[in-house]
Amino acid sequence: MRFSRVLRTGALVAAVGLTLAACGQPNSEEDANKSLVQRAEDNGALTVGIKIDQPGLGLKKPDGSYEGFDVDVAKYVAKELGVEEGDIEFTETPSAQRENMIQNGDVDMIVASYSITPERDEAVDFAGPYFLAHQDLLVRKGDNSIQSAEDLNKNKKLCSVRGSTSAQNVKNDFAPNAQLQEYGGYSECLTGLENKAIDAMTTDDTILAGYAAQQPGKFQLAGAELSNENYGIGLREGDSEGKQALDEAIQKMIDSGEWKKAAEKHFGPAGYEVPEAPTVGEVVE
Amino acid sequence: MFDFLTEYDVLGAFWVTVQLTVYSAIGSLIWGTILAGMRVSPVPIMRAFGTAYVNIVRNIPLTLVIIAMSLGLYQTLNIALGGGTITTTNFRLAVLGFVLYTSTFVCESLRSGINTVPVGQAEAARALGLNFGQVLRMIVLPQAFRSVIGPLTSVLIALTKNTTVASTIGVAEASLLMSEMTENESDVIGLVFMVFAMGFVILTLPAGLLLGRLAKKAAVKR
Amino acid sequence: MSAPSVLYDVPGPKAKARNAVYTVLFLAALAGVAWWIIATLAEKDQLTWEKWGPFFTDGQVWTTFIFPGLLNTLLAAGLAIVIALPLGSLFGILRLSDHVWVRVPAGTVVEFFRAVPVLILMVFADQFYSEYTDIDSDYRPLVAVVTALVLYNGAVLAEVVRAGIQSLPAGQTEAAKAIGMRKTQTMTNVLLPQAVTSMLPAIVSQLVVILKDTALGGAALGFADLFNQIRPIANNYFANTIATMTIVALIYIVLNNVLTFGAGWLEKWSRQRKTSTGAVVKPVDDNGRNV
Numbered sequence: 195m196r197f198s199r200v201l202r203t204g205a206l207v208a209a210v211g212l213t214l215a216a217c218g219q220p221n222s223e224e225d226a227n228k229s230l231v232q233r234a235e236d237n238g239a240l241t242v243g244i245k246i247d248q249p250g251l252g253l254k255k256p257d258g259s260y261e262g263f264d265v266d267v268a269k270y271v272a273k274e275l276g277v278e279e280g281d282i283e284f285t286e287t288p289s290a291q292r293e294n295m296i297q298n299g300d301v302d303m304i305v306a307s308y309s310i311t312p313e314r315d316e317a318v319d320f321a322g323p324y325f326l327a328h329q330d331l332l333v334r335k336g337d338n339s340i341q342s343a344e345d346l347n348k349n350k351k352l353c354s355v356r357g358s359t360s361a362q363n364v365k366n367d368f369a370p371n372a373q374l375q376e377y378g379g380y381s382e383c384l385t386g387l388e389n390k391a392i393d394a395m396t397t398d399d400t401i402l403a404g405y406a407a408q409q410p411g412k413f414q415l416a417g418a419e420l421s422n423e424n425y426g427i428g429l430r431e432g433d434s435e436g437k438q439a440l441d442e443a444i445q446k447m448i449d450s451g452e453w454k455k456a457a458e459k460h461f462g463p464a465g466y467e468v469p470e471a472p473t474v475g476e477v478v479e
Numbered sequence: 480m481f482d483f484l485t486e487y488d489v490l491g492a493f494w495v496t497v498q499l500t501v502y503s504a505i506g507s508l509i510w511g512t513i514l515a516g517m518r519v520s521p522v523p524i525m526r527a528f529g530t531a532y533v534n535i536v537r538n539i540p541l542t543l544v545i546i547a548m549s550l551g552l553y554q555t556l557n558i559a560l561g562g563g564t565i566t567t568t569n570f571r572l573a574v575l576g577f578v579l580y581t582s583t584f585v586c587e588s589l590r591s592g593i594n595t596v597p598v599g600q601a602e603a604a605r606a607l608g609l610n611f612g613q614v615l616r617m618i619v620l621p622q623a624f625r626s627v628i629g630p631l632t633s634v635l636i637a638l639t640k641n642t643t644v645a646s647t648i649g650v651a652e653a654s655l656l657m658s659e660m661t662e663n664e665s666d667v668i669g670l671v672f673m674v675f676a677m678g679f680v681i682l683t684l685p686a687g688l689l690l691g692r693l694a695k696k697a698a699v700k701r
Numbered sequence: 702m703s704a705p706s707v708l709y710d711v712p713g714p715k716a717k718a719r720n721a722v723y724t725v726l727f728l729a730a731l732a733g734v735a736w737w738i739i740a741t742l743a744e745k746d747q748l749t750w751e752k753w754g755p756f757f758t759d760g761q762v763w764t765t766f767i768f769p770g771l772l773n774t775l776l777a778a779g780l781a782i783v784i785a786l787p788l789g790s791l792f793g794i795l796r797l798s799d800h801v802w803v804r805v806p807a808g809t810v811v812e813f814f815r816a817v818p819v820l821i822l823m824v825f826a827d828q829f830y831s832e833y834t835d836i837d838s839d840y841r842p843l844v845a846v847v848t849a850l851v852l853y854n855g856a857v858l859a860e861v862v863r864a865g866i867q868s869l870p871a872g873q874t875e876a877a878k879a880i881g882m883r884k885t886q887t888m889t890n891v892l893l894p895q896a897v898t899s900m901l902p903a904i905v906s907q908l909v910v911i912l913k914d915t916a917l918g919g920a921a922l923g924f925a926d927l928f929n930q931i932r933p934i935a936n937n938y939f940a941n942t943i944a945t946m947t948i949v950a951l952i953y954i955v956l957n958n959v960l961t962f963g964a965g966w967l968e969k970w971s972r973q974r975k976t977s978t979g980a981v982v983k984p985v986d987d988n989g990r991n992v
Contacts, residue, residue: 256762256937288838294838385555408940521708523720538957540928556742602707665832
């Protein structure tokens with residue numbers, strides 16, 4: 195009958211849709227057990243997890259390419275592993291899913307403002323650190339009423355991203371009287387900051403410098419070092435060969451001067467003084 | 480089993496939901512009635528405005544409307560609606576967003592209600608010498624309202640559920656607390672979900688039943 | 702525009718003059734508001750060419766951000782309606798069952814999912830999938846969005862189907878009985894095919910609701926839909942959030958107006974068709990009840 199045909203077609207389309215939606219491409223079991231170095235050699239390609247919405251670190255450009263300090267680091271170490279730029283597949287790794295994605299083998303490594311912490315270290319291995327960032331405040335250029343986090347106590351309006359620890363840090367430890375505005379992303383905070391509806395925005399200074407560099411002359415960093423964030427390259431737990439290769443690659447990048455060049459290119463325009471390169475293998479508490 | 484609840488102010492979050500709903504409902508009813516009045520008014524430009532407003536606002540995702548209140552109205556145009564702190568400002572911005580959006584549905588319900596009032600009623604009123612405003616206010620709208628209590632109840636229930644969207648600009652209502660709880664209490668997300676789902680069932684079910692009965696009672700028998 | 706005309710007389714010279722005054726006043730008020738908005742936006746540097754220009758001169762904004770986002774929105778909405786339809790039909794029919802033990806549970810499920818906000822369903826589905834399944838994280842937001850939309854709209858469509866079947870004249874069932882059809886046969890061969898045509902407009906209108914609700918996934922789950930493109934675009938073009946929001950809103954408005962127009966056209970079409978009973982299930986509102 196006509197209707198049952200409609201029903202059957204509908205069910206078929208639904209089934210196809212579900213299958214399509216549910217199936218990812220998990221790497222084969224044996225592939226996942228190989229070291230990062232081995233995989234790079236065998237496949238001549240790597241999947242790298244990055245952020246795609248953080249100017250200065252990892253940002254998706256209109257032409258579909260990616261740009262930022264993390265991206266440059268990823269490209270450099272990949273080249274050291276024998277993988278050309280064109281053979282790197284960049285994929286977005288949302289903060290909450292980074293450990294998961296490494297464990298599932300969705301990505302070979304993660305270079306995405308990924309701070310080394312004891313809890314994370316239990317789930318994944320970290321190479322590096324390759325950068326020492328600090329939680330900081332971004333304010334309007336010329337607004338000197340906020341020099342430290344405590345200044346936010348004067349009923350200032352602080353903006354951050356929902357579910358991020360940085361805003362809670364400030365509110366709990368430094369400025370309990372600050373008013374907190376939370377959005378889904380940092381770019382929403384910028385509009386308000388520019389128009390004085392918000393007084394400061396907080397997260398890692400690298401990300402803030404990236405935003406400030408996009409619109410030179412409008413914003414400045416307060417220079418309040420509220421925390422230490424040791425950015426490391428995340429890889430699968432127990433892959434000591436891969437970790438060692440990455441450590442060496444990072445060291446080489448620092449020694450060759452490429453590191454400083456990349457840092458100055460992405461953070462410099464914000465008036466952000468690029469710090470000394472960290473010592474590989476040493477996490478600053 | 481439910482001891483995780485004691486750490487969170489679930490009732491407080493639902494109280495915000497209720498407040499958002501009540502203020503938005505009152506505002507939507509007023510602005511929706513004005514819009515409906517415009518759509519049937521003798522002045523062509525007002526009719527055009529009413530039609531355009533409804534067809535535009537109704538077709539924008541509510542999420543976008545609410546975000547636009549915060550980013551556009553407050554952060555760019557600097558309209559704080561008299562709210563002193565971020566919390567009160569966000570609450571008022573959310574209410575305004577819900578009013579702008581929900582009023583389109585109120586307007587459309589009312590307009591279909593106006594159409595159910597027999598032509599003779601308006602004609603008789605005009606024969607008595609009443610002008611447009613008087614016909615609408617004294618004869619047509621009172622009858623129209625009685626026949627649209629049912630549809631308006633649906634709009635109210637939809638509004639109650641829609642208030643969850645206020646979480647996108649940081650209003651601490653039920654769904655924002657639920658997101659927080661599902662992240663912290665990941666071993667009992669099923670329970671967390673059931674608590675909030677039942678909360679909304681409890682909020683919407685009695686309203687539906689009560690107003691449904693009222694709709695039957697108030698309906699104009701013809 | 703026949704309905705409004707009963708509310709007032711054909712304007713005479715006096716009324717015409719009065720209407721003209723109202724028109725001028727109303728236009729002045731509108732212009733005032735528009736002027737204030739434009740002036741304030743300009744003052745805040747929101748109307749500069751660097752913020753709006755990319756949408757007209759730079760094709761990459763469209764090919765890299767907007768079109769892929771739009772595609773995801775349409776994909777989620779399409780999958781949701783295609784899966785929700787059979788599911789909704791099933792529950793709609795179950796609610797019409799003669800057996801209490803079928804009717805009541807089906808009714809409870811439908812009423813439950815109609816009462817729960819879609820946003821809460823989405824947040825829960827996303828957390829649930831991340832805890833208990835290993836769906837690839839690339840697809841998880843899509844799957845969570847589709848799941849929530851299917852549960853809610855399946856419940857709404859169940860009511861549409863029920864109303865569609867109930868709108869058919871009793872003679873249809875009686876005639877089917879008279880020629881010896883079973884209950885299932887009556888449903889699949891007589892009632893449903895007729896109900897489907899009368900339900901088409903309501904189904905298309907529901908698509909508008911689904912399309913708008915996909916934006917919740919963009920905001921709450923990071924699903925890469927059209928709404929979610931606002932941030933990456935603003936990141937690349939001098940924080941042009943206002944401009945991007947305007948363009949994205951326009952796309953939604955055009956898309957949904959086309960769908961609404963299609964629903965109206967379908968309604969007319971199914972009314973005129975000779976083979977149908979002429980019954981039409983009215984489009985439903987946001988809450989899934991008939992307006």
